[in-house]
Amino acid sequence: QVHVVESGGGLVQAGGSLRLSCTASGSIFSFNPMYWYRQAPGKQLELVAVIDGDGSTGYADSVKGRFTISRDNADLTVYLQMNSLKPEDTAVYYCNARWGDNYQFESWGPGTQVTVSS
Numbered sequence: 001q002v003h004v005v006e007s008g009g010g011l012v013q014a015g016g017s018l019r020l021s022c023t024a025s026g027s028i029f030s031f032n033p034m035y036w037y038r039q040a041p042g043k044q045l046e047l048v049a050v051i052d053g054d055g056s057t058g059y060a061d062s063v064k065g066r067f068t069i070s071r072d073n074a075d076l077t078v079y080l081q082m083n084s085l086k087p088e089d090t091a092v093y094y095c096n097a098r099w100g101d102n103y104q105f106e107s108w109g110p111g112t113q114v115t116v117s118s
Contacts, residue, residue: 002026002107004095009112012085020080020112022095029053030073033098036080038091038114048093049080063089085116 008020022034031053039045049069050058057069068081078095092111099105 002028002097002099002105004097004107004109006093006095006109006112009093009114011115011117014085014087014116014118016085016116017081017083018085018114020082020093020095020114022078022080022097022109024076024078024095024097024107026099026107028076028097028099030071030076033103034069034071034078035096035098036069036078037094037096038089039094039111040088040091043091045094046091051078082114085114087116087118090114090116 003026004022004024006022012018033052035050036048037045038048048060051069051071066084071078092113094111095109097107
């Protein structure tokens with residue numbers, strides 16, 4: 001079993017920054033891929049960023065150049081640094097961990113609210 005929990009959300013003005021954290025526990029290791037998703041009111045869940053065990057990363061076009069995903073393998077923590085925030089970034093942000101022999105299982109955190117005011 002793997003558990004993840006997010007923190008760091010809040011209210012920020014447009015143009016500001018926030019850093020989200022996701023701490024994992026259980027049968028998870030530094031090489032497991034980790035993801036950040038978000039869901040805005042009335043919209044579908046959107047993949048925001050991913051980081052693989054080798055440190056390679058990927059981003060949604062909407063956040064490229066503004067968001068940075070990173071991980072601290074010693075603490076099993078993944079971060080999402082969000083800069084130049086826009087009102088359209090307002091959403092609940094979720095951390096997702098993939099695990100198992102073929103990463104066939106996934107665990108979700110409860111989410112953290114990010115609100116960007118204009």
